[in-house]
Amino acid sequence: GGIGFLPSPHDYYASKIFVSINAAGKKKGLVAPFPSVKFAIKADGSLESIAIKESSGDKKKDKAALKAVKECAPFAKPPEGSALPLKLEFRFTQERL
Numbered sequence: 001g002g003i004g005f006l007p008s009p010h011d012y013y014a015s016k017i018f019v020s021i022n023a024a025g026k027k028k029g030l031v032a033p034f035p036s037v038k039f040a041i042k043a044d045g046s047l048e049s050i051a052i053k054e055s056s057g058d059k060k061k062d063k064a065a066l067k068a069v070k071e072c073a074p075f076a077k078p079p080e081g082s083a084l085p086l087k088l089e090f091r092f093t094q095e096r097l
Contacts, residue, residue: 009079009080009081010078010079010082010086012079013076013078013079013082014088016076017041017072017075017088017090018090020072021037021068021069021072021090021092022090022092022093024068024069024071024072025064025065025068025092027068028064028065028067028068029064030061030064030065030068030092031061031094032094033056033057033058033061034056034061034065034091034092034093034094035052035053035054035055035056035061035062035065035091035092036052036053036054036089036090036091036092037050037051037052037053037065037066037069037089037090037091037092038050038051038052038053038087038088038089038090039051039069039087039088039090040085040086040087040088041073041075041078041085041086041088042084042085043077043078043084043085044074044077045073045074045075045076045077045078046073046074047069047070047073047074047075048085049085049087050066050069050070051066052065052066053089054091065092068092069090
């Protein structure tokens with residue numbers, strides 16, 4: 001027998017958000033090099049403090065990344081016990097999800 005692994009509610013919540021954000025970025029045509037974004041999610045699932053953490057070097061791509069995150073909001077309420085606002089960072093990828 002091995003050790004089972006269940007993601008924490010926070011990890012599960014963040015992964016669902018990242019999947020939707022990455023899909024929105026793909027719809028906007030984001031390609032490498034990818035920007036990374038940082039943002040916070042308030043108790044009601046709304047977004048605050050969104051910014052580029054690391055630029056792609058292309059202002060249009062960076063703007064599209066911010067727009068992709070904004071279009072995905074509001075998110076589901078963060079899991080109970082989360083430090084609020086819930087601060088997250090995300091780098092867009094080309095991975096197939």
